Amino acid sequence: MRRPHRLLLLIAALALPPVLAAAGCGPARPFVLLVVDEANSHALEAAPAEDRREPAYHLDLAEDSLVVADRAMAPGGRTRLLVAYHARGRGVTLVQEVRRADRLPWTLHLTDPLRLEGEVRDFHGAVLGRHNVIDNQQRLVPFDLEFLGVDQEGAVSIRAGDEQIVLRPGDSWLVAFIRDAGGVRLLRWEEDWAAARAAFERGEPVTRLEVLNHGFWERRQVRVGPR
């Protein structure tokens, strides 16, 4: 009676992993964590007098942990990419969210207009009504980010406008945008950052976009909960 038991256990041990994997509860598949950081010099149209928004996520690289405010922002078992997107105007958060891509390619629509509504008052305190205080025209990123794929090392292929870049873990892609006679001009950190500085000093809008690849993360490193 004991042999059949052992045989059964052996069969179970061999068969269980594929079964579990097929059921989606195998070892958690790692995903790549990307941070997309967008800073705009002019996109905010009103000073927040009251702002009790809570941060949508907190990324603690010292402890390799990510806390998200909403379960919808947590990675699922099929998640390939987790993108933490933070856009600001004049230093004030316009949007902060974590989006997950379970299939690739996947697009982060930076050109979509953002909304931040509230009761707006003029300089002297007169109520102007409820309005969107984000000037999307001053968000100068002219393209969306299309994430094409992830290789085994965690490098992410991204199409940004006319160019395709590959971001390896630890790498970042940093550009700025200003307006000139020909429309929006892309500036690179390594080459012509001085033009961005000059535009800022002239009081013209500047948008800075940085994409960082933090490599593979596991689901256990992401927690849903309060700060």
Added chain:
Amino acid sequence: MGSGSGGRCGWVRASATVVVGLILLHPAAAGGQPGTIRSRDPGPRRVPVILVPGLGGEAGRAWGHAPGPGRRGTGLLAELADRAYRPGRDVFPFDYSTIEDEDFVRLAARELAGKVQWVLERTGAPEVDLVGYGYGGLIGRYYLRLPGAAGRVRTLVLIAAPARGAFSAHLVRVAAEQARQDLWPAPPRGGATAEDLPPFRDAVTYVAERAVVYGGLYHEFLGEGEVLAGPAPPGQARAEAGSFTAWFATQRPHLYRAWFLETQLPPLTPPACLVTPPREGEALTLAYYELLALETGRHHYLRAATRRTVTLKPPPESILTSPDPAAGVLEYLRAAAADYLYQRGRAYLEQNRTSLAFQVLSRLLPLPTAGVAAERLVPERLAFPAGRDSAGRPIQHRLTANHLLWRWNQSESLPPDGVRQVIVAGRTLNLAGALWQGVTDNDLVVEVESTLVPLAEDDHLVVIPGLWRGTHLALLQDSRLHQTVADALTLPHQVSHWQQLPDRPAGWARRIRARANAWRPTYLQVAAQGSSGGRLVLTVRADGHWEAARGGLGWQLWAHAVDADSLVQDTWSAEFEREGPVPEARLELPAPGLHRLLVGVRLTPLAAPGEDQQSASGDGAGGSPARDPWAAALLGPGARDFPFTYEVAWKPDPPPPPPGAERPGLPAAEPPGEADVPPPRAADPDSLPPRAAEPEDHAPSRPPASAGGDERLTPAPPPGSPPRAPTADPAESPPPPGPAGPLPGPIGAHGLPEVSGHTAEPPRVDVQTVRRLITSRKESRTYHVRWEWELGDGRRAVDSTPGLLVSRFTPAYPAPGSYVVRAFSFSNQGQILREQRWTVNIPAGAGTDRPGQGPTLQAETLGEPRVVLALEGPAAWIVGRPARFTVRAWAEDPPYGKIEEVEADPGWAFDVVWSRPGTYSVAAAVTVRVRYAIGGRRFTVANTYLHGVKVDVAATSVSR
């Protein structure tokens, strides 16, 4: 999906975890290393440490646990175990959880006294260390105020102890007042009305001024920290993105430091907002206003840029409409606190205050100017209506707004002498994450309650940055905290004192108190970068325990000169005097080229008389305690700290004497003596002209004045005699003698030529103390004040006419004879400036029917140059930024003198940096060196003149 699949797979993972765990925990697999006691060596006994937990008082929850067989240690206890502390032997957690009274700090402090006594008796140690977390720190501080506590505590470590009141308490308090105003316009207790400006009378100005600074900084942040920021450092997210304060801390550390200090320390000199100090029970931290100013500045920048404001969420439901008033109070206060900080801060700037900063801002922004600012505080207990009871009677909800705040506000007191404080603070979100607009992840909101105690010289302040996860509870779990505390208890500590010697040698001295023992030497650092010379004189005086040191131990003062690469260049040492009532050691070191100096004290066993020196010398820590009971006390386990006083003085080199100068810096010229005054000689009728006598010291060739000058015989002229104008009018002045002096500058508004010089690199003076003069020199002038004539027959005449540089006198004698007449010019310092003598012959026959009258004698003395000074600089300034001052001087050659050199101290131009706000005196000294030639003699007189201005120093500077 996730939870469902997790349930199905749970048993698999749990089983694997158990197996793996068992394997890892098996001693053989662990190799005896992890999971076991990290140090089996019991090691030396430490000074016993008592751990005082925070609110709640449960000892078991705060400190983790020491490693034991089969388990790893955690928390502070694990770190202490690594340093050879053993629970029950060296470490004693204190529990006061049974105290439930609001007065728990005082009650627990009394229980702590018993615990200290018990530990001392149990261990035989002379002192204990106290580590207090949160309110445990307050208990420790309160304990030190109890009788008998002094001398029993060596070090008090305060971990986030709200010694100055928790920031949350302030928020609640202010919010409560706002709520009260909304509910009851009339104040309780007959307190302030809406139009009053109680204790923080001028907070408006303060916040406005600071907000201007932060507004400017915010613009810089948007550029550098936002749209122009470079790529994130490898391995780091832009976690601080959008965090103004984080950028502030990292990119403007000098300003952040000032800001940090402003938010931490009670001002030594009251800024405008503290002119009227808070009444008892109404103490506020400056931190509140500083944070308010920062947020206000940021808001105003944004408001000016956008010309609009937006409310991103509707205001909270009013307490008046809340269905549950009791619960609504807290909710209301929470929301109102956030509103208050923001709205009031903005209102401050919009109201018409006579603040320079506000006026500047008003020019930039068309702010409305109506309204009166009202800043009020409230009593500690507030009553709110809470509906009615079943009988219809009104119910009051009483809210204790800040009893913990005011009652235990001990910030103004220092612990007893001999107790070193180590303050460990964390920058955490505190409650700001919930209340503070704009605080984002990783924002470095300082946990202000932690560090508000005044610091003594060798106290330490350690700030642990980068904490996250809400409250200061996170601090207690941080390994850096454990290490910091253990270091504070076990490692040599450095006096947190740097003294930067000024470039311009003006002399400097500082007295610093410190403590040391054999295994924990104390040292301090003196930076001497840029010093151009002089000598450092180090004196260390033992404040006590001298008798102990005589028991076979010597005390040694040592000093290491350290170069820029921290390599020891030179070493000096001196032993303390072993006799005399005041033991002290003294070293005098050359300062040129000195980069940094470490000064310290150590104890060394010394040979007793007749004992082999070698056998007794060596490292202090390696002495032979058994040989001497004092050595045991000094070198053995639990060695006691001994207090010292360091005195470090920098004496500049004296200025090189000018070529030909006989007495540089001569305070008084030409003392009478053989060299100056010829010996008396017999009267010689031929030596005198018929009507005027030539003084024997061969005064400059001036035409002899006519006889018949003023004559005063003994006694001195009565008070009220009309002053006499000096006769040395320019027409009569001889050509200026002496060497050629500096070329006079253009004639200034004073009618005098300007003589100011220039300093190539203006020295910078860091002012750390209040109301300090910038120059260390004192006014020193030498000028003539009085003539005294000796007539040679015992009579004297005195003339104290101010400014009378030429005195004429016609003596008369009742009898013929030869008389030696002497004229003395006395200085304001009582010294003889000049002596002249004549021999007057009264021929026979004279004086028989009328006094025989001699010739008119004329004596001349030195005149002081006419000097006018001006010190040009700002009348109002801000902390942290150099204020440039320029010294201007105009001077005119005096009679018989030529200005040879004019120098200014600290320089013709100098910068002053204040680290704290307040009203300061800035004074410069100008020394005018005049070379005189009179009567065939040449000498130099140096006069020093001071000129000072008042400067109001208000706020942290902007960086551009």
